[in-house]
Amino acid sequence: MKFYNLLIKYRFVLSLVAIAIAVILNVTGTSFWPAFPLYFIGVIGLFSHFFIGPMRLIQEPMEEGNVEEVERILNTIWFPQLLYKPIRSTYYTVKGNMAMMNQDFDTAEKHLKRSSELGSPMPEAEGANKLQLGMMSLQKGDFKAGESYIRAAIRLGIPDKESEAVAYLSMCQIFMNKREFRAAKDYFRKAKACKPKTKQVIDQVKEIEKYISRIPG
Numbered sequence: 001m002k003f004y005n006l007l008i009k010y011r012f013v014l015s016l017v018a019i020a021i022a023v024i025l026n027v028t029g030t031s032f033w034p035a036f037p038l039y040f041i042g043v044i045g046l047f048s049h050f051f052i053g054p055m056r057l058i059q060e061p062m063e064e065g066n067v068e069e070v071e072r073i074l075n076t077i078w079f080p081q082l083l084y085k086p087i088r089s090t091y092y093t094v095k096g097n098m099a100m101m102n103q104d105f106d107t108a109e110k111h112l113k114r115s116s117e118l119g120s121p122m123p124e125a126e127g128a129n130k131l132q133l134g135m136m137s138l139q140k141g142d143f144k145a146g147e148s149y150i151r152a153a154i155r156l157g158i159p160d161k162e163s164e165a166v167a168y169l170s171m172c173q174i175f176m177n178k179r180e181f182r183a184a185k186d187y188f189r190k191a192k193a194c195k196p197k198t199k200q201v202i203d204q205v206k207e208i209e210k211y212i213s214r215i216p217g
Contacts, residue, residue, distance in 0.1 A: 096115060184212070
């Protein structure tokens with residue numbers, strides 16, 4: 001695994017070296033075919049560098065919370081438009097999440113929308129993406145777009161119960177604002193059924209619970 005990661009890390013340089021050695025062999029009089037394997041390795045290496053990229057390398061620093069290393073790896077992707085479509089979607093999702101961490105919500109929304117347009121090989125990942133877009137729309141006061149995104153997130157599936165609870169609570173608040181109290185209560189029950197454990201989500205459940213039982217519907 002470590003060897004494979006090292007190969008990915010230095011793939012671009014090694015590919016250029018392989019091609020350079022092949023060219024030198026040709027220039028010094030060697031025929032094309034003995035140099036062909038080096039040309040082949042070099043071209044395949046360059047192709048995979050731009051088509052697949054180094055996204056595999058971000059897994060470990062992400063798990064360790066090493067944000068600087070994740071940003072450094074992402075910055076080595078010079079032409080994201082050349083990445084294979086599912087990988088490009090993941091690239092924009094990570095870029096969006098990084099922008100959110102930096103409180104740059106406009107950039108985050110731009111990247112997450114690009115990821116959403118490309119789609120994801122895993123519906124749950126796309127669902128999480130839609131949920132983030134929905135939450136940002138709600139923060140901006142765009143409840144129509146927020147509802148649309150969160151509905152799509154729920155339909156696609158959300159990978160963890162905490163985020164699922166957040167989605168249902170958001171829908172509950174949207175329908176309370178629309179004075180559709182029966183639907184609001186239904187979403188609130190679904191949020192509680194997720195049994196969230198995060199303090200922030202639990203506090204939100206308790207806050208809504210204080211007055212939701214007193215509203216009609």
